[in-house]
Amino acid sequence: METWKESQLKLLSYAKGIDAAYPILQRFAENLGFDYCAISVTSPRREVLLDTLRINNYPKEWNLQYDKQNFKCIDPIVAHCNHSTLPIVWEQSAFSGTPELWQALQQHGLQHGWSQAFHHEESGLCSVISLARHSCPISALELYEHFGYIFYAASHVSELFMRSMPKCPARPCHPRLSPRELEVLQLSAVGKTAYEIAKILNLSERTVNYHVKNLMDKLDACNKISAVLKAAKAGFL
Structure with missing residues (x-):
């Protein structure tokens, strides 16, 4: 690895946040021969609600047009990166279905570029780094x-963004109930007494009361009614 690449990637790994990482990444892109550098973090998974992160040094007019004409919804680069970690070069063939987008890229000096995605499986995040320049095909x-290098940088951007996300509260750990305890619980929920439950399940009343006590302990309830209510809230009923 060339010394400057090693040095800048090391600096990138030390960055504590996206704001600190982007200038390092931008210098790295310039040293690779690119005029523009962009990073974005999105979540293609519908169940993950996330405000899109987008930082770049593209021409201001391009960013305004991209948003105004909602190019994101038809951008083939975005579509590719949402589903693949293979690099994609910005070529006219890639934009065959959206010639207006390709033409706009050319008008704003974004003639040659490529994008690299990294997918973080656990969080569902998709981080993308794009590099572009005025001249010289890639x-x-x-x-x-x-x-x-860019794949590593995209993975680090994803990691930095994850650290900035608010921590999700831990889900309460529900107790494990035995099949017999569930039977006693269900019958208790419909108003059956220990005597009646014993007859229905062919158990002794003492055994039924033993299961009820276990249910109260596991559900942290002070009595049988409270145990039924807590069990219903936890999804057991």
Whole structure:
């Protein structure tokens, strides 16, 4: 690895937040021969609600047009990155279905670019780094040489963003109830007495009371009615 690459990647690994990481990444992109650098973090999973992060040094007019015309919804690069971690080069063929987007890229000096995604399985986050420049198409050799560095950078951006997210409260750990305890619980919930439950389950009344006591202990309840209410709230009924 070239010394400057090693040095800048080390700096990136030391960054404590996205704001600190982006200038390092931007300098790295410039040293690789790119005019523009962009990072974004989204969540393609519908069940994960997340405000999209987007930082770049693209022309201001491009960002305004991208938002105003809602290009994100038709952007083939976004669609690719949401489902693949393979690098994608910004070529006219990739934009065959959205020629207006391709034309806008050319007008704003974003003629040649490529994007690299990293998918964080646990959180559902998709972080993307995109590099672009005015001139000189991106060769297969160039892509091969830089892929590993940018993939690592995208993974680090994802990690930094995760650290900034509010911690989700831990879900309460529900107790494990035995099949017999569940039977006693269900019958108690419909108003059956220990005597009646004993007859229905062919048990002794003493055994039924033993199960009721266990239910009260496991559900941290002071009596049978409270145990039934807590069990219903926990989803046992």
